[in-house]
Amino acid sequence: MKALKLFLLPYLAAVVAAAFLWPEPAEGFIGQSSRIVFFHVPCAWTSTLAFLVAAAYSLAYLLRRNPWHDEIACAAVKLGLFFGILTLITGSLFASIMWGTWWNWDPRESSYLLLVFLYAAYLFLRAAIDDPARKARIAAVYALFAAVLMPFLVFVAPRVTASLHPQTVINPQGKILMDTPTRAVFFGALAGFSGLFLWMLSLEARTARLRRLGRRA
Amino acid sequence: MSFAARAWAVCAKDATEELRSRVATLAVLFFAATALALTAYSIGPFGLAEEDRPPLQAALFWIILFFAAATGLPRAFVREEETGTALALRKTLPGSLVLAGKALFNFGLFLAIAAVVVPGFLLLLDWKVTAPAALAAVVLFGGYGLSVVSTFLSALTARAGQRNVLFVLVAFPLVLPLLLTAISGTLAATRGADAWTPLRVLIAYDGAASCAAYLLAEAAWED
Secondary structure: OHHHHHHHHHHHHHHHHHHHHOOOOOOOOOOOHHHHHHHHHHHHHHHHHHHHHHHHHHHHHHHHOOHHHHHHHHHHHHHHHHHHHHHHHHHHHHHHHHOOOOOOOOHHHHHHHHHHHHHHHHHHHHHOOOOHHHHHHHHHHHHHHHHHHHHHHHHHHHHHOOOOOOOOOOOOOOOOOOOHHHHHHHHHHHHHHHHHHHHHHHHHHHHHHHHHHHHHO | OOHHHHHHHHHHHHHHHHHHHOHHHHHHHHHHHHHHHHHHHHHOOOOOOHHHHHHHHHHHHHHHHHHHHHHHOOHHHHHHHHHOOHHHHHHHOOHHHHHHHHHHHHHHHHHHHHHHHHHHHHHHOOOOOOOHHHHHHHHHHHHHHHHHHHHHHHHHHOOOOOHHHHHHHHHHHHHHHHHHHHHHHHHHHHHOOOOHHHHHHHHHHHHHHHHHHHHHHHHHHOO
């Protein structure tokens, strides 16, 4: 993880610099607003990745009943919420420039807000149960159940109604609508944010384990 | 006995208990009737412009159904904990079977709510439904999904602190895709538009929720 940390610092600095300097602003967007795609979409992707990691470790917990798996799942949900809130903030910035309002209840915007609520409920559920083993089991069951229904919130419900949200990545044509420099920086940012998530996950989960061992000692 | 017969026995047990006290049924139906009366009193059949009525009525219809259901459906597992019968049920039946039986009972309770709310909307709010069969299908599939998810979450929150508040906090984001789709389907049914797309989404949601609940029931219900 130390090697990942040392790699991520220059890598993400290069991605941020490239995001502002290399690709031309996309057509059909006001000013430089299209550059938000290099931060907004990777935040959304990392948030979704975090919730999938939480589901995978929740399943591992139910199969093995190892508290370490529960700690990783809980850490992943917390980070997923962190990146989810960043997604909402960056989306709101974009909306204020493009549509003249910070929040307009667009189906894609609203569904992401509800996704944040969905996983905030995971933390409320944990907080309401005292016994550590029961807390871990119930939280794992909820995380898996939420993971099954999450696609309906993120991918299906917003598409049942019309949306203003740009469809540069996920669209009915099944194509990524970007030129080569934009695409290179975009995928570079996706990889960088994913690496950042893995590093933060390792820190958060190890801290939780130390707390558990400290309580036991 | 087959799985279906034993699940039906759990449902019949819950129905017998409910018929003795009638607490959940009366609370739920009273809530539905009050919410309906309040809606009819505040907007009535002519309180809105004709073109504004269908979307607002569709949204109000599902809001009333959801919150009326939220007062009764979470009691499925809470009642077992309160009466001290949860342990006996755990020792004698698998979790998936208990969940199926209780979801069936909750679905019946939801249909009772719908039996009050649908005629109430038609009579008090001058609700015009162009495609009644589509509306019936949306109510049935929407109600089924709501019952399964509520029953499953009831098993998760039954032994947690502040369970009533917690249930709404946990349930609302999970059932929201279903509610949004059901509102969209209801709107299509009232306008005579194509309701098949929202119906397909509802069926997919119901299938996914049922499978996930069935597979996770043992872990959710174990002691």
